[in-house]
Amino acid sequence: MKVVESSGKTVDEAILMAVAQLGVQRDNLDIEILEEPVKGLFGIIGGKDAKVRASIKRTMGDDAKEFLTELLTHIGVEAIIDVNESDDRISIDMKGRGMGLLIGHRGETLDALQYLTSLAVNNEERGYKRVALDTENYRRKREETLKRLAKRLGYKVAKTRKRISLEPMNPFERRIIHTALQSDSYVRTYSEGEDPYRRVVIAVK
Amino acid sequence: MRELVKFIAMSLVDDPDQVEVTEIPGDHMIIIELRVAPEDMGKVIGKQGRIAKAIRTVVKAAAVKEKKKVTVEIV
Numbered sequence: 001m002k003v004v005e006s007s008g009k010t011v012d013e014a015i016l017m018a019v020a021q022l023g024v025q026r027d028n029l030d031i032e033i034l035e036e037p038v039k040g041l042f043g044i045i046g047g048k049d050a051k052v053r054a055s056i057k058r059t060m061g062d063d064a065k066e067f068l069t070e071l072l073t074h075i076g077v078e079a080i081i082d083v084n085e086s087d088d089r090i091s092i093d094m095k096g097r098g099m100g101l102l103i104g105h106r107g108e109t110l111d112a113l114q115y116l117t118s119l120a121v122n123n124e125e126r127g128y129k130r131v132a133l134d135t136e137n138y139r140r141k142r143e144e145t146l147k148r149l150a151k152r153l154g155y156k157v158a159k160t161r162k163r164i165s166l167e168p169m170n171p172f173e174r175r176i177i178h179t180a181l182q183s184d185s186y187v188r189t190y191s192e193g194e195d196p197y198r199r200v201v202i203a204v205k
Numbered sequence: 206m207r208e209l210v211k212f213i214a215m216s217l218v219d220d221p222d223q224v225e226v227t228e229i230p231g232d233h234m235i236i237i238e239l240r241v242a243p244e245d246m247g248k249v250i251g252k253q254g255r256i257a258k259a260i261r262t263v264v265k266a267a268a269v270k271e272k273k274k275v276t277v278e279i280v
Contacts, residue, residue: 067216074209075267101266112262119248119256120216195253 002056007049010037018054029054060121060129061085064092067120068133071113077102085129090121094135103138110138111170143176150180153202158186163203168193174200206275209267210237213260218245234274237264241279249279 004021008014011033019026032053040047061083068081072094079096094102103110114133122128132139153164166177177200178189188205191198207228215221223242228235241249250257261277268275 070212071209071263074212075263076270098270101270104262104266109262109266112259115255115259116213116217116263 003053004055005034005051005053007035007051009049011050011052014050014052015054018052022054022056024056028057028059030057059085060126061090064090064117064121064131067117068092068094068113071116072102075102079135088128089130089132091132092117092134094133099135102135107138107142110135142173146173146176147180150177150202154181154184154187157202157204158184161204163201165192166200166202168197168199170196171198174198177202206235206237206264206267206271206273210239210260210264210277213263214239214241214249217248217256218242219248220245234276235268237275237277239277239279246279 002022004018006014006017006021008017015026015029015031018029018031022029032055033050034053035048035051037050038046038048065081065083072079072081077096077098079094079099079102082093082095084091084093101109102113104112110133114131117133118131121131149166153166157164169177174191178191181187181189181202186205187202189200189202191200193199207226211224211226214224214226218224218241220242223240223245225240227238227240229238239249248256249260251259257277257279264275264277
C-alpha cells in the first residue's frame with residue numbers, strides 16, 4: 001500500500017498535496033490528520049502547517065489479486081495476475097505456464113476459480129462487482145468456437161429438418177448459441193432440462 | 206492439498222477460526238475432511254452445492270498436478 005505524509009497551510013491544502021503526489025482521486029484515499037494548523041502571530045511568526053497522512057484505499061480488485069495469488073500458490077502454479085477494475089467489474093487475466101490446468105475441461109476449472117474469487121471478494125458491506133477471469137484469451141476463443149458450432153448445426157438442422165440437442169452448457173455459453181442463431185430464417189433455439197444439465201436445442205421453425 | 210482447502214474455506218466463511226481441515230491419506234486416494242462453524246455451512250456448500258462443487262473442481266485440478274486422487278468431504 002502506498003502512503004505519503006504531506007503538509008500545507010490548511011488541512012485541505014495538505015490533502016491536495018497528497019493527491020498530487022500519489023496521483024489518485026481524493027475518494028480513493030484514506031486521510032488521517034496528524035497535525036491541525038496553528039495560526040502564528042500576524043499569520044507569519046510561529047505558525048504551524050497542517051500535516052496529514054494519506055494512504056491509497058484497498059480496492060476489491062486488490063483483494064481479488066491477493067486471493068488468486070495465494071490460491072494459485074497452493075495449487076502449485078505460478079502466474080502473473082493482471083487486474084483491471086471498474087465501478088461494477090473486476091477483469092482478471094492470468095499469464096504463465098500450465099494455464100491449461102487452470103482452464104480445465106470446457107473451462108470448468110476457470111469457472112470455478114472465477115466463482116470462488118467472486119465469493120471471496122464480494123460481500124454485503126462493500127457491494128458487488130462482477131468478476132471476470134480469463135487466461136490465454138480462453139473466453140473469446142470459446143465464444144468463437146460456440147458461434148461456429150451454432151452456425152454449423154443450424155445449417156444441418158435446416159437441411160435434415162431434425163432437431164439437435166447440444167451438450168449441457170452454463171447460462172453464459174447457452175446465450176452465445178441462442179444469439180448466434182437469433183436471426184436465422186430456418187431454425188429456432190430453446191433450452192431444456194435443469195442446471196447444470198440444461199442444454200440448448202436447435203429445431204426447425 | 207489440505208492447505209489449499211483450508212485457504213479457500215477461510216476466505217469464504219464468517220468465522221475462519223472454526224475452519225478445520227484434516228487429510229486422511231490412503232493408497233490410491235486422499236480424503237480431505239472440511240469442518241466449519243454450523244452457521245457457515247451454507248458458505249462452503251452453496252445453493253444446490255454450487256460452492257462445494259467449485260471447491261472440488263479446484264482441488265481436482267491441484268490433484269492432477271500431484272497425480273493423486275482427492276475427494277473433499279464437508280462434515
